[in-house]
Amino acid sequence: MTSARPADDGRIRQRPPHVGILIGSLEAGGAQRMALALAHDLLADGWEVRLLLLNPDREMTLPGDGPTQAALEARLSVLGGSSVRAGTLSKSLRFPRLHRRLEAAIAEHDLDVVVSFMERANLLNLLGTRRVPRIISVRKQISVALADKSALKRTLVERAYPLLLRRARAIVLNAHGSAADFARRFHIPNARLNVIPNAVDPAIVQQAEAEPVGPGADLLGPSTVVTVGRLVPAKGQAPLLRAFAQVVRQVPEARLVLVGDGPLRDRLAALATDLGIAPQVAFAGFQTNPYPWMARAGALALPSRAEGFPNALLEAMALGQACVAADCPTGPRELLAPDTPVNRITEAVEVTNAGILVPPMPGEDLEAAAPLTPSETALADALVRLLHAPDLRTRLQAGAAARAADFTPARARAAWQSVIARSLAPSSG
Missing domain, CATH: 3.40.50.2000 (Glycogen Phosphorylase B;)
Incomplete structure (x- = not known):
């Protein structure tokens, strides 16, 4: 014009x-x-x-x-x-x-x-x-x-x-x-x-071919869960760590890599220690190119309490990654379950054609000794299902890539x- x-x-x-x-x-x-x-x-x-x-x-x-x-x-x-x-x-x-x-x-x-x-x-x-x-x-x-x-x-x-x-x-x-x-x-x-x-920029597929360098790069593989986001309360890394402690009990070879930095880094590292999972957890820090980390993992977790539109989730889907996301406002449901009402909130593990939704994470970060909340338990169960079921992971990878092609x-x-x-x-x- x-x-x-x-x-x-x-x-x-x-x-x-x-x-x-x-x-x-x-x-x-x-x-x-x-x-x-x-x-x-x-x-x-x-x-x-x-x-x-x-x-x-x-x-x-x-x-x-x-x-x-x-x-x-x-x-x-x-x-x-x-x-x-x-x-x-x-x-x-x-x-x-x-x-x-x-x-x-x-x-x-x-x-x-x-x-x-x-x-x-x-x-x-x-x-x-x-x-x-x-x-x-x-x-x-x-x-x-x-x-x-x-x-x-x-x-x-x-x-x-x-x-x-x-x-x-x-x-x-x-x-x-x-x-x-x-x-x-x-x-x-x-x-x-x-x-x-x-x-989502299709160029991320080529960027994902780069070699990841930094803490946690050696942990990447089919038994690794990656989460990408600034280390702040809204991104829900504390509930993810608490859930991951339960994952490790069922999948001892599981590893967790947190890509991103922020004010909660020391507190989250201390929580991992208190949970007894510090050897299985790596803090990769801020990465200008996070896509190799997403692509080389076994699953991506998005435990956010709130999103505007979760770019990290969409990018992981475009890379053909199986994803587990908290059903927070707004975006995860629209990406993973587009045929459902946007105001619906799941109360259990919900497997869709493009990924898995779990209930919203608790509103506050809890200490290591506190019992898991139902939503943290659902997050752990969903991750265990993905890590234990290659067929499910393969199906969700294909569905995620197909859905991301709309954006x-x-x-x-x-x-x-x-x-x-x-x-x-x-x-x-």
């Missing part, structure tokens, strides 16, 4: 749409990955893109080959100077300055539309003038996201969103469960919501471009 602008002599000239992509930072995360993927795809298709960061924190590598990375770097601007880890009050006090800088960037780069990702960027985007359309992207089930926030931040979002959502030309979510929750909470008609699931970059790219194009159409105002 192109947009018409008057030339100096009064004639109409055509130019590609200029799209601003607004996000808090480039710290490692699923929302950041999707924002960068959108910027990459739009640029590749001849659109003009500006990456606008609220904070300078950067962990992620820009996507694409060398020239594409250079092009994106040249189109990247940092609107603020503070860290993403600053407190809620400090961030709120910076909103007026960020607002001025965002509006200045829109004018300087002649942007036609601004697409934002995650709550803080979304609120700032919606506070802007209506001179250009605003599109917001919500990456988590809003009820779960708000429950994890401080009281001040939760109040700000709960009071600001209902007032500002009418300014959004489009609202994009990445899971149908999240869309239903958002519609209920803010009384938004379903027609205003767009669901664009995350995509292509081309489909996501077309959906995003359609939403943006509609927001630019005069009738959409």
